[in-house]
Structures are given as C-alpha cells and as structure tokens.
Amino acid sequence: MILALGLLGMTLQAQITDPKATEVWEPVPRKVNPGMNGGAPSDAISLFNGGDLNEWKSRKDGSAAAWKVDNGYMEVVAGAGDIVTHKKFEDFQLHLEWSAPTEIVGEGQGRGNSGVFLQEKYEIQILDSYESRTYSNGQAASLYKQSIPLVNATVAPGEWNVYDIIYKAPRFNADGVKVSHGYVTVIHNGIVVQNHQMILGTTEYIGMPKNPAHGPGALILQDHGNPVRYRNIWIREF
Ligand code: MG
DSSP states (O other), X not given: OHHHHHXXXXXXXXXXXXXXXXXXXXXXXXXXXXXXXXXXXXXXXXXXXXXXXXXXXXXXXXXXXXXXXXXXEEEOOTTSOOEEESSOBSSEEEEEEEEOOXXXXXXXXGSSOXXXXXXXXXXXXXXXXXXXXXXXXXXXXXXTTTBOOSSOOOOOTTSOEEEEEEEEOOEEXXXXXXXXXXXXXXXXXXXXXXXXXXXXXXXXXXXXXXXXOOOSBOOEEOOOSSOOEEEEEEEEEO
C-alpha cells in the first residue's frame, strides 16, 4: 500500500509541470480589520471595553456581576464571587489585560490571585508573580497545576499584563469519552509561555485533573479575594 502510494505520488509529481495546477483559489478568507494597539478586531466579541459588565453575571446565582467598574477597568470585589460570561464558547482566541494590586498584601498564591477559566474548567493563572515565589505550576500564566510557563513575563503591580490565549477545546463522543485533547497557547506580554500545551483535564486545586464531558462553555474570572483589575477583553471564535 505504501509502495503503491509512493509510486502514485511520483507519477503525479512527474505529471505536474504547470505551477497553476497547485494554486488553490477557493475558499477566500474573509477580510477582518485588525484592532490597533490591542483593540478588538472587527469580528471579535467585546466582553469588556471599560463601560459595563453586561456580558457577565455572578457565577453563584446568575445575578448581575457585582465587581467594581471604574476609569476603564473592572476590579474584583472580594466576596462578590466569580463572574462568568453569558455566552458560551468552544474554540477561540481570547485577549485580556490584567493588573495586580499596587498595595502588596500576602505572598505566593495570596498575592494578586485571580484567574481566567476556559470553558469554566481550565484555569490560566493570574497572579502577582513579579517578585513573589510560589509553586512554579501555579504562578502567573501557568495552566494551573499542569503546565509551568516557559518564562515569567509578569510586569510590576499596577502595570498592565496582556494575555493572548489560543484555545482548542477537547471533544467528547456521545458516550462521554474524550476523543481529542484540548490545547492551549498563551502569549504573555508578547512572549510565548504556553506553546500548544495539551490540557490533561480540569485544573484542580486538590487532586488529579478530571475529564467530564462538556460542550461549549463560558469564561470565568476568579474572585480569589484580591482586587485584581481587568480591561480590554475580547474573543474571536473559530
Ligand atoms: Mg487563580
């Protein structure tokens, strides 16, 4: 079979002499206007542009998201709980910017902790890792407790960190068996820190990753009790 395919390939190769024979003209990629200076591209869904929290709700009870909005950013209100998008997503490109509190409180996991959960299950850690040690697979831009970031690109508290996250969701068959893995790439302040990283399952605080079957899921931003700020959040689905 392999020999036969090889011979066929050689035969085809021998027959193609016209460069136009290998040009592909359809389909035509649609045009998208790229956002300038980190702004949302024309086909992105804006999830927060500094105005209101209408795209978000309380994870606890579905009521209005009760985080603070001020001066173009939103800020975690300790005790208000996680917030979650109304919309659900599958494969996507996500852009978000975050800033750790300038008032330094705590150390390690207690300093500027938040997080973005992809499809409500897979946390990319948000943490003040500028000058604060914690376990490496729990620092900023880790796939929490699964994958250490390649480097630490965190900027100082009060400055803005940029995450660009490219996510391919896992797939499950009708029996609930995972048939393809999820993958995530994270670019932190322009630097690749997770490179097409395979996701082993849910990012658990205690215990091993789990693999419950799921379809499209929302994004969650975590209330870990620290006043982490967010701005300019947009998403593009594939
Ligand atoms: Mg966290």
